[in-house]
Amino acid sequence: GGGSGMLLSALAPKVERYDATDTSNVAITNLKKYFSKEAYQHVNYFNGELSTLLLKKTYDTVILNSVVQYFPDILYLTKTLDQLVDRVEPGGQVFLGDIYHYDYIEDFHVSVQLQHQSPEMKLSEFQALISRLVSKEGELFIHPQLFMDYAKRHKRINQVNIQLKPGLSHNELNGFRYDVVLGVEKLCVEVNQSTVKQ
Numbered sequence: 001g002g003g004s005g006m007l008l009s010a011l012a013p014k015v016e017r018y019d020a021t022d023t024s025n026v027a028i029t030n031l032k033k034y035f036s037k038e039a040y041q042h043v044n045y046f047n048g049e050l051s052t053l054l055l056k057k058t059y060d061t062v063i064l065n066s067v068v069q070y071f072p073d074i075l076y077l078t079k080t081l082d083q084l085v086d087r088v089e090p091g092g093q094v095f096l097g098d099i100y101h102y103d104y105i106e107d108f109h110v111s112v113q114l115q116h117q118s119p120e121m122k123l124s125e126f127q128a129l130i131s132r133l134v135s136k137e138g139e140l141f142i143h144p145q146l147f148m149d150y151a152k153r154h155k156r157i158n159q160v161n162i163q164l165k166p167g168l169s170h171n172e173l174n175g176f177r178y179d180v181v182l183g184v185e186k187l188c189v190e191v192n193q194s195t196v197k198q
Helices: 007-013 025-034 050-054 072-087 101-116 123-135 145-151 172-176
Strands: 018-022 043-047 057-066 088-101 158-163 177-184
Touching: 007 018, 018 025, 018 101, 050 145, 057 072, 072 088, 072 145, 072 177, 088 101, 101 123, 145 158, 145 177, 172 177
Parallel strands: 018 043, 057 088
Antiparallel strands: 088 177, 158 177
């Protein structure tokens, strides 16, 4: 997604082509206005689903930053990854950023609710509240093992790099989220020995 353009502003000046896509017309309009300078002439803006864009081009890097948590379920995520990996050139990568860690779903809700609840609240009431929030959680919390298992099933992925979020102080990003980089295979060139000149 193009979002607010935070990544676009940092990455676009350093690349040959940058395609920004978002399902929000407002986001795309704002990006076009803000990044209309000469330094961003190689940036293309697309409004709509990512799958429509992926049918047309190949990429050396695809970035899904801070969006996976809004996917409806794991099946949607794996189908999206299938499409992404198929459009990445050999030696390229898929970066998935700001993924909520499944093991910390309760810890996440506890940290949020500790800031909002009265100190007089009974422990049993607090525990019941956390249980309700976890059971009704609408965003995806994903265990990193999912990406390891996915790589075993997808023949083009030859590397999975799970990265903790850096930071000097504890916050939501470095306390409960991580990034994933999926490395896509490099081409193995087979040489027919009979055609090689001595």
